[in-house]
Amino acid sequence: MFKHLFKLIWNKKSQNFLLLIEILVSFMVVFLLSSSVVYYMINYQKPMGMDYKPVWMIQYNNELPTKNTDSIVMFYDAVKQHIASFPEVAEVSFSGNNIPFSSSFSSTDISNKGVKYERISNFRVEDDFIKVWSMNLKEGRWFNAGDRIYKDRPIVINESLKKKMFGDAPATGQLISNKEEESKWRVIGVVEDVKDESDFSPVMDGMYLRIDTGTFKWLSTITLKVNSNADAAFESRLSKYLSNTFKNSSIEIAHLEDMRKEKNRSKAMPVVIFMIVAGFLIINVALGIFGVLWYNINKRKSEIGLRRAIGATGNTVSIQLVSESLLLATLSLILGVFFAVQFPLLHVFDMPSNVYFIAIGIAIIFIYLLVFICSLYPGKQAAGIHPAIALHEE
Structure with a gap:
């Protein structure tokens, strides 16, 4: 089955190339965002080592x-x-x-x-x-x-x-x-x-x-x-x-609790901005994946109709299209993981290695879920194509 899916993907390599790039970019964005969030959460869970709440500062x-x-x-x-x-x-x-x-x-x-x-x-x-x-x-x-x-x-x-x-x-x-x-x-x-x-x-x-x-x-x-x-x-x-x-x-009198909140806001702001930008990018990528899959179904009506005519069930057709999408995602993820593992090896951003590996896992799961969700409805539409109507249109 996988050999057949690879052939289908290779035969449409020019159409799938853009989708591969979109998934790769999405993976890198989610990986970088996850690295920051995981790093912050690990630091947040560590004890403060002091009691700052009743402390005031005076500067003169x-x-x-x-x-x-x-x-x-x-x-x-x-x-x-x-x-x-x-x-x-x-x-x-x-x-x-x-x-x-x-x-x-x-x-x-x-x-x-x-x-x-x-x-x-x-x-x-x-x-x-x-x-x-x-x-x-x-x-x-x-x-x-x-x-x-x-x-x-x-x-x-x-x-x-x-x-x-x-x-x-x-x-x-x-x-x-x-x-x-x-x-x-x-x-x-x-x-x-x-x-x-x-x-x-x-x-x-x-x-x-x-x-x-x-x-x-x-x-x-x-x-x-x-x-x-x-x-x-x-x-x-x-x-x-x-x-x-x-x-x-x-004379300046400041409360350490207020100073802490201000520091936390300034520290978290870049990540919040990055999350907003990444969210818009991921939404665009999701729409792009959905659109490409929808376009492919319309272009492959004769193929789907022929498969249905020779006995393939609607669920089989749907599973095939979802599997193609997940296989495309896997190819992109292989390349994305290759780039991602360079971060701990080269000590980029000077974060602990476990932060990067946790972020890689989060990004992989997120991309698979994204592609799976985006391919479900087009796969369902493909399963509903009647063979006689598809062949008649061709």
């Missing part, structure tokens, strides 16, 4: 009249203590600008036993940072006041970087260095991975460094964990205090 312009380090540290200690005195505030911490869901990014390159690791997210934090974000320690400890005096500067890394650098071995006590191997850091702890970009973004390899006295000169971000009774009235009082404290400085 760092323009203090003094350059004396001790005076700057005393000033910020006083600011922190005053903010912590509000009954609505549970925890307060200064940090670098690249907090979760912000538009700021800071990275560095590090080295471990001669192996280089590039673009590691670099976070500058205080001792209370872990309390503000309710982060989970997986190994070792967090920073404390005793880390002000050190031989090798203490550092905390996340689970992803730990697995990449040390595998299943303990990371606590290990020494790492910067890319030039001029500075040494000693790992004192490992924290759970934090999704700091968006719900749909992958976890970045990260490292946390403790803020020292010299860092306060360029800091401009405060994060605070608020209680459930923090409302607009408290935000107004907080803004008024900060405006009076940081003279001639623009």
